[in-house]
Amino acid sequence: MRKLRTKSDVTRAQIIQGALQALEKTGVIGTTTRSIAAEANVQLATLHYHFESKSTLLVAxxxxxxxxxxxxxxxxxxxxxxxxxxxxxxxxxxxxxxxxxxxxxxxxxxxxxxxxxxxxxxxxxxxxxxxxxxxxxxxxxxxxxxxxxxxxxxxxxxxxxxxxxxxxxxxxxxxxxxxxxxxxxxxxxxxxxxxxxxxxxxxxxxxx
The missing domain is CATH 1.10.357 (Tetracycline Repressor; domain 2)
Incomplete structure (x- = not known):
């Protein structure tokens, strides 16, 4: 895994992991940024701060x-x-x-x-x-x-x-x-x- 150097890196990794867990549970169509934020245990605004769209998060x-x-x-x-x-x-x-x-x-x-x-x-x-x-x-x-x-x-x-x-x-x-x-x-x-x-x-x- 990439070394996480800052709090921002940690939060970003947390969101990505939450996205993966949400995708595994409900699939791509059924997964929303709101459900990803809930899975990652972060505010929706925090998610959008790190990822401007669902597509950029999917790439990550x-x-x-x-x-x-x-x-x-x-x-x-x-x-x-x-x-x-x-x-x-x-x-x-x-x-x-x-x-x-x-x-x-x-x-x-x-x-x-x-x-x-x-x-x-x-x-x-x-x-x-x-x-x-x-x-x-x-x-x-x-x-x-x-x-x-x-x-x-x-x-x-x-x-x-x-x-x-x-x-x-x-x-x-x-x-x-x-x-x-x-x-x-x-x-x-x-x-x-x-x-x-x-x-x-x-x-x-x-x-x-």
């Missing part, structure tokens, strides 16, 4: 959810510099562990995406997708001077993994089966490794 909720996953992924890699295959495994396993900790939060994220698309807030859906794509790409990219793939290659690999994770989340939400999902996760890891090899070979061909 999305950022907090992504930060939570990012922190856990960084902890998995702490003090190591794994190769690309290992980074793929760490990313997919770590992401899936974080996702499975809260079914309600995954429903909220899907609701946020659909809400954004229905309400004409394409930017919110775009921001959510791009944030996850950026997170995955950063986790896949080597921190050493020698990178296995180009930036475009890492982006393509991140998009492939994100598509697989998104599909698996929806399947798990509709018809839960940890055994089946774990098998699919292993298949996704295998497929991502194969795709990364293809991307590396294509990069070598371009160089030649």
């Amino acid at each position: 909720v999305l950022e907090a959810l992504i930060d939570e996953i990012a922190e856990r992924l960084r902890e998995d890699r702490a003090g190591t510099e794994p190769d690309l295959d290992d980074r793929i495994e760490l990313l997919i396993h770590g992401t899936w562990r974080s996702i499975m900790r809260s079914r309600a939060r995954q429903i909220v994220q899907y609701e946020l995406t659909l809400y954004a698309l229905r309400e004409g807030a394409q930017w919110l859906a775009d921001q959510q997708y791009e944030a996850y794509l950026r997170l995955y790409r950063d986790q896949l990219t080597s921190k050493s001077e020698k990178s296995e793939l180009s930036t475009a290659g890492y982006t393509s690999l991140a998009r492939f993994i994100l598509a697989g994770i998104d599909g698996l989340i929806l399947q798990e939400l509709v018809k839960p089966s940890r055994t089946r999902s774990n098998q699919v996760i292993e298949a996704l890891i295998f497929g991502a490794k194969q795709y990364s090899q293809q991307l590396r070979q294509e990069a070598l061909m371009v160089i030649r």
Whole structure:
């Protein structure tokens, strides 16, 4: 989690947490700024001081959810510099562990995406997708001077993994089966490794 330095930071985090709790209980449509303020135990005026609209607060909720996953992924890699295959495994396993900790939060994220698309807030859906794509790409990219793939290659690999994770989340939400999902996760890891090899070979061909 981000270090909270001021009283304002603490209040802002409190509101975001209250928003997440309200969204988990009543969904995006049923959640109002008033209900969020009540859940966060702050005055409505205080909420509006920190967030000018419900949309800006929803963006902050999305950022907090992504930060939570990012922190856990960084902890998995702490003090190591794994190769690309290992980074793929760490990313997919770590992401899936974080996702499975809260079914309600995954429903909220899907609701946020659909809400954004229905309400004409394409930017919110775009921001959510791009944030996850950026997170995955950063986790896949080597921190050493020698990178296995180009930036475009890492982006393509991140998009492939994100598509697989998104599909698996929806399947798990509709018809839960940890055994089946774990098998699919292993298949996704295998497929991502194969795709990364293809991307590396294509990069070598371009160089030649």
